[in-house]
Amino acid sequence: MLKRTPFYDFHVSAGAKLVDFAGWEMPLLYRGIVPEHEHTRNSASIFDVSHMGRLYFSGKEAPAFLNRALTRNVADQKVGQSRYSLVCNESGGVLDDVIISRDTKNWILVCNASNRPKILSHFNQLRRAWNMDFDLADQTEATGMVAIQGPKVIDKLSSILPVDLTNLKRYHFETSSFMLVKLTVFRSGYTGEDGVEIILPGKMASMAMKLLAGKLDRPDATIQPAGLGARDTLRLEAGMPLYGHELSEQIDPLSAGLAFAVDLNKDFVGAEALRSIAQAGPKRKLVGLELEGRRIARQEMPVLLDNQPVGAITSGTFGPTVQKSIAMAFVDASHAAEGTMLNVDLKGSQVPAKIVKLPFYKRPTK
Amino acid sequence: MPAPTDRRYLQTHEWHKQQGDIITIGITQFAADELTDITFIDLPKVGAKIQANQRFGEIESVKATSDLYSGVGGTVTEVNPALQNEPGLINRDPYEGGWMIKLQVANPAELTKLLSSDDYLKKIGQE
Numbered sequence: 001m002l003k004r005t006p007f008y009d010f011h012v013s014a015g016a017k018l019v020d021f022a023g024w025e026m027p028l029l030y031r032g033i034v035p036e037h038e039h040t041r042n043s044a045s046i047f048d049v050s051h052m053g054r055l056y057f058s059g060k061e062a063p064a065f066l067n068r069a070l071t072r073n074v075a076d077q078k079v080g081q082s083r084y085s086l087v088c089n090e091s092g093g094v095l096d097d098v099i100i101s102r103d104t105k106n107w108i109l110v111c112n113a114s115n116r117p118k119i120l121s122h123f124n125q126l127r128r129a130w131n132m133d134f135d136l137a138d139q140t141e142a143t144g145m146v147a148i149q150g151p152k153v154i155d156k157l158s159s160i161l162p163v164d165l166t167n168l169k170r171y172h173f174e175t176s177s178f179m180l181v182k183l184t185v186f187r188s189g190y191t192g193e194d195g196v197e198i199i200l201p202g203k204m205a206s207m208a209m210k211l212l213a214g215k216l217d218r219p220d221a222t223i224q225p226a227g228l229g230a231r232d233t234l235r236l237e238a239g240m241p242l243y244g245h246e247l248s249e250q251i252d253p254l255s256a257g258l259a260f261a262v263d264l265n266k267d268f269v270g271a272e273a274l275r276s277i278a279q280a281g282p283k284r285k286l287v288g289l290e291l292e293g294r295r296i297a298r299q300e301m302p303v304l305l306d307n308q309p310v311g312a313i314t315s316g317t318f319g320p321t322v323q324k325s326i327a328m329a330f331v332d333a334s335h336a337a338e339g340t341m342l343n344v345d346l347k348g349s350q351v352p353a354k355i356v357k358l359p360f361y362k363r364p365t366k
Numbered sequence: 367m368p369a370p371t372d373r374r375y376l377q378t379h380e381w382h383k384q385q386g387d388i389i390t391i392g393i394t395q396f397a398a399d400e401l402t403d404i405t406f407i408d409l410p411k412v413g414a415k416i417q418a419n420q421r422f423g424e425i426e427s428v429k430a431t432s433d434l435y436s437g438v439g440g441t442v443t444e445v446n447p448a449l450q451n452e453p454g455l456i457n458r459d460p461y462e463g464g465w466m467i468k469l470q471v472a473n474p475a476e477l478t479k480l481l482s483s484d485d486y487l488k489k490i491g492q493e
Contacts, residue, residue, distance in 0.1 A: 034428070034454070229402060229429065294426075347431075
């Protein structure tokens, strides 16, 4: 039996095409991946991201625990701040990528839906091994979460939300009450656009949806629903990694270009392995590829140089905004320089692909 | 889910419409919806010979890549020129503007071996 988010009824009434995603019945699309992608870039979209895990840490030793379990330093993190971080195993492989946020009483960790059971048991194991005292509450199924993304989001929501959005900085958040509903509003996202992500009580989800987005069924509405399909093409254009594609237990964060989220000066699970990788230099690197033509490179397709395999595709799509066939791939470090011409083996036919700087898309600065 | 009764189908979601000895081939609304936004299509050239139940091309969407099959054998007489620049036409209008190729066939009666509209919808569980 698939799990349903608090927005399930909304998805059905909005005509969503529903799919199984990590055991959740989620909207793949409502009107179409490309129109939803374009609407996000030009206006605003609301995404149900309630399937993502929401774990609340509290108690005296919670910060010390998180600092040892996460690759990012959280010791100097201020209340109201969020940080992207990795959770690694001892060999430096990525168990999950997460956002850790420090609230007044809690630390909120948002993890991938597919990794929630694994990460929970990993944390419980570490807690026992380190004999640390703190509370860990899984609030995923008691709450809902939406991402509202696009250039018109801040303007549109400023008058609705009880939070001073224009002064809320990127990767910061605020918790406040809104008509008796407790909302946690983050200035963050996974689309390359400005926007917010909001955690709210599950029971209030449908009411909140009406207040936040108004009448979504109007074709001229500023904020329209978008599904997981558009979420994937948007994040790929924005060069953001997706667990299971650019990240896995066999991939370390340094090779994946995520050194900014790894603090090698502190002690954490995987630190030793990552220090040796940093010293030797990663053997392979995550790169962006632009393919000639309109064909799409798919995960695991070989990347070749002079007919010799030098890497493999992790994700690919035809970027609706950049209007190019784009992909990310792990490539041997010796062939990973920008501008290098490689080929992608698309089921037997080789398509030329050039290494380009990530991201493929950057939102215009105001 | 519509599937016009004036044509014949394969379980792999291609439709075939007969006009004399010319058969026009495309994919069904169901297939176009399943693929989601189509980004690329690879079709044979005019003059190419197509065998019955053999792959004649390939279609790609944001979500997946899929082979295209013809239920009848013949020679390609026309390829829809609009699709090269606008493959999304298949999503919007799969039964008319989104047609793919026209085949000249020796024996148009072969077509009756393929699925009727009702049988196709039954096969895909959309009756």
